[in-house]
Amino acid sequence: RKEVEQDPGPFNVPEGATVAFNCTYSNSASQSFFWYRQDCRKEPKLLMSVYSSGNEDGRFTAQLNRASQYISLLIRDSKLSDSATYLCVVLTNAGKSTFGDGTTLTVKP
Amino acid sequence: NAGVTQTPKFRILKIGQSMTLQCTQDMNHNYMYWYRQDPGMGLKLIYYSVGAGITDKGEVPNGYNVSRSTTEDFPLRLELAAPSQTSVYFCASSYAARGFQETQYFGPGTRLLVL
Numbered sequence: 237r238k239e240v241e242q243d244p245g246p247f248n249v250p251e252g253a254t255v256a257f258n259c260t261y262s263n264s265a266s267q268s269f270f271w272y273r274q275d276c277r278k279e280p281k282l283l284m285s286v287y288s289s290g291n292e293d294g295r296f297t298a299q300l301n302r303a304s305q306y307i308s309l310l311i312r313d314s315k316l317s318d319s320a321t322y323l324c325v326v327l328t329n330a331g332k333s334t335f336g337d338g339t340t341l342t343v344k345p
Numbered sequence: 346n347a348g349v350t351q352t353p354k355f356r357i358l359k360i361g362q363s364m365t366l367q368c369t370q371d372m373n374h375n376y377m378y379w380y381r382q383d384p385g386m387g388l389k390l391i392y393y394s395v396g397a398g399i400t401d402k403g404e405v406p407n408g409y410n411v412s413r414s415t416t417e418d419f420p421l422r423l424e425l426a427a428p429s430q431t432s433v434y435f436c437a438s439s440y441a442a443r444g445f446q447e448t449q450y451f452g453p454g455t456r457l458l459v460l
Contacts, residue, residue, distance in 0.1 A: 268446040279451035327446050331376055331395040337387035
């Protein structure tokens with residue numbers, strides 16, 4: 237079993253749709269959680285940090301469920317520019333970082 | 346403030362050759378990372394460092410070596426290049442304190458082709 241598993245995707249949605257991605261992790265010592273966005277052949281860029289209390293940034297909402305060991309990302313009112321690969325990353329307090337394999341989102345007109 | 350810089354951007358190696366991928370950050374981050382990303386796949390951790398003089402293996406360390414003599418630099422060494430090492434290599438850095446890590450900042454990547 238992989239340490240971090242993401243929805244395999246791909247997700248193909250129309251503009252304006254709401255889409256949700258999930259990511260589960262197996263290491264209960266994990267301390268920090270993030271969602272990154274990666275455009276084709278570019279470096280990953282931070283989308284959001286993920287906190288137990290949940291956090292929201294415009295159309296994006298991230299949630300952490302420590303008891304069930306998963307994090308989620310919700311995108312509302314999808315735009316064409318949201319088309320990308322979304323990566324979750326889980327870090328332990330010892331510094332080890334594990335990325336999921338990514339979920340590809342394509343938003344269509 | 347350049348962030349994380351990587352050199353070279355692209356390199357072709359012959360099987361058995363060696364090379365060093367350079368990574369430098371100017372944000373005074375204590376943590377640094379090397380990842381590889383194969384086509385259509387996620388990022389795999391090769392090595393990481395939580396401070397100068399300290400390095401640890403990640404998920405896929407075989408065939409690579411690292412050193413961290415300064416806070417700023419974290420070079421990745423390939424001693425005997427193999428076709429399986431054809432990949433895109435990303436370096437990243439972050440700040441961590443009291444067990445909590447801030448976000449990782451990534452360099453633009455080095456594309457390596459081994460023939």
